[in-house]
Amino acid sequence: MHFLIYGAGALGQAIGCMLAADGHKVDLVLRPRFVEALQTTGLRVTGIFGDHGVPPGQIGLFTGIRGRSGRDYEAILLTTKTYDTDKAISDIAALHECYCPVVSLQNGCGNLEKLAERLGRERSLAGRVITGFEIERPGVVRITVSADAIHVGGCVRGTIPAAAKRLADALSHAGLPSIAVADIYQSLFAKLLYNCALNPLGALLGVPYGALGESAETRMLMDQVIEETFAVINAMGGTTPWPDAASYGRVFYGQLIPATSNHRASMLQDLDHNKPTEVEAMVGYVAAQGRKFGVPTPCCDFLAALVRFKEQQMRQPT
Ligand SMILES: NC(=O)C1=CN([C@@H]2O[C@H](COP(=O)(O)OP(=O)(O)OC[C@H]3O[C@@H](n4cnc5c(N)ncnc54)[C@H](OP(=O)(O)O)[C@@H]3O)[C@@H](O)[C@H]2O)C=CC1
């Protein structure tokens, strides 16, 4: 297949490298700071899914897509942070002669809805990724942890689009276990529960996920976040694979935290790098939906406020 990966950082470069190493044609839209390294050394992926690499010149490197044609692409993968989603979708929507599916692989909720609003439900897909990717240095991405296969699905609940199946098969064949699912919203809500419980606390306290699961203090807070998020998902008419918050809690503490216990939240890594966080797509999203549906979310409000404070501090001139 021929892929365009828009916003290629840790996740986009790793997926691009693995797909290209498996014989696919890949173009990356990425920042200039990566281009020289990738032109000189090529791209390599290391870590829990083995070593994969492509030599310089095998992947197309672009710092923008304005004026390009979308005619040849069979899928576009959207891998920017969520605060860049609007700009990314505007760019993709303006791509001349582009009719292929566009798949958001981003964290949080709301991205698929934005895609569907702009590009239509037929072309809009999402993936739920619960695997950790970190740029070790320009040209090398390490896959650190994984709690489950990637899920790919479309906008219409109950059906698996052919494009979702094709992408899941391509990713699996390239070395990233993936499945196509009939209800991607359920997978995204499940990931929302995980991210809302772990990301803000991991970022504010500066500890890996395992430490949050070990302390009674942080477990109490995470239980509260999970209760609130569950209530909001229910109020939105969404479902998760679990009947109630307590059932999810058993999987969260028993399986998901142990599988990713050494991981430092992406939100913590963002603050460490003086970058904005994805708070508005996680606890900020739950708080906003809670207000819309009349569901109180005091703990999510509180955590969102603290993360926003940290972001504001970061933006202050020193
Ligand atoms: N990394 C991970 O382990 C996982 C990430 N995800 C999700 O995937 C998404 C991407 O994460 P991740 O790869 O870590 O993030 P990164 O910040 O590493 O990658 C995003 C990249 O997109 C670049 N970018 C943004 N806008 C443009 C543009 N218009 N043109 C070119 N480049 C652009 C950013 O540049 P700049 O930095 O200069 O803004 C950045 O390099 C997030 O939603 C994240 O939550 C999900 C699961 C796992």
Ligand SMILES: CC(C)(CO)C(=O)C(=O)O
């Ligand atoms: C563990 C990981 C990388 C899984 O996607 C994550 O959710 C995050 O740090 O935000």
